[in-house]
Amino acid sequence: MDKLSNGVITTRQFRIIIVFSLIGDTILILPNIIGTEAGDDAWLSMLLAIGAGMLVAWLFASLAKRQAGHSLVGSALIMAGKWAGGFISFVYMYSFFIMILTLLVEISLFMETQMMHDTPPEAIILLFVIVLTASLRYGLESFAKMSELLFPIFLLMFLFLSFCLLPQAQLHELLPIASNGIMPILKGAFPAFGFAFMETAAILMLVPNLQGDAKAMSKAIRNGFLIGSSFLLVVVFMCIMVLGPEMMSAQYYPTFLLARRISIGNFLERVEALLAFLWIVTVFSKAALFAYALMKGIGEMIGLRDDKILAMPLALMLLAGTVINTPNIANYNMLLTYYYPVYDVYVYLSLPFIQFLLLGLPAVRKKLAKSREEREKHEPISEMD
């Protein structure tokens, strides 16, 4: 386990982590939210969100470049000092923490309402958290390799889902275009923009572990955003064309209903349990990324020698935070639709943007470069013990 503690990931693995984090829980919950707001114009909202999302990709890529080999928290600490930087880091850490909570709540609500009605949610969450803890303890490198390994399987299953539904797709569901004006489209685009694109900010914690130069890194971020958003666009299109806007807004998990609709020649039926693999993998991947970012961020904030010791206590906190007064599904959906995107704007867009501006100051740049040199001097010693 010690061999993997100073994990290095390649840009290819980084890209795949970004794709998974973008798809994440979005594939499961977004079609419902976007369908409720925008109806049959949901695909326009998604296109709009992708357009705005590429701007976020540009912001994250430039911020990652300006971090100069430090993580998001590390650069904030160097920039603003112990107290102000510590406060910024705390805001990030709390947002990462509740991000993982939403993912765990989602997976437990999904299992409870769609597949295993009588299983207590605690049991499902406990199993999920155990796997999450294992991935934290094995370190970033094994997590990245696992994502790389799962990506082809994910791709195959996704293509299987899309092709099996093609016979049922009806193009006329896409029309008429913008019949209710521009407002519903904007209202639908906002949560899509928040859930998919802004929440990917946790990737900025992986910058120190990244192999390759800054150019390759920003390319990986841009490509990852593009690939991930095209998956989401396909899902939204499928939901509108196969289910129709009414069904999309009536069901909490339209993507699961899509998988249920697969029926070819009375032979290929009921593959939804198999296809649930798709979003369990992506939700797990996003949760693991955020958990890793949380563990590393806290480790950097209080200056731990080895942040892996936090894996088990943090997992217990996650377990407790998820089960304690979990909102029911209607309440939770309201929280997600109306409040969470606004919170996302504050924490995952405004704060990184301010940090991006501040990191551009010449004095801060000098500081960052200096502390990097110091760290590189110490690196050979820390690798030995």
Added chain:
Amino acid sequence: MYAVLVGIIWLGIAAALDMPAMLKQKSKKDLSAFVVFGLAGLMLHAAHGFRLPFPSPLEFVRFFAIGGK
């Protein structure tokens, strides 16, 4: 009650896995961070077990509403 039990067993496993290395390195900061986070987790989990009216951490998001929905 079972929640407290699960928490204690969880922390026991954690201590068995990580304590020896921490004690060997004599890193006080790591040890205290481990204890603080572990106890916080245990207390949260116990609050769930005893059905205390502790707000879900997710409710924090409500402070950020626009226009008072």
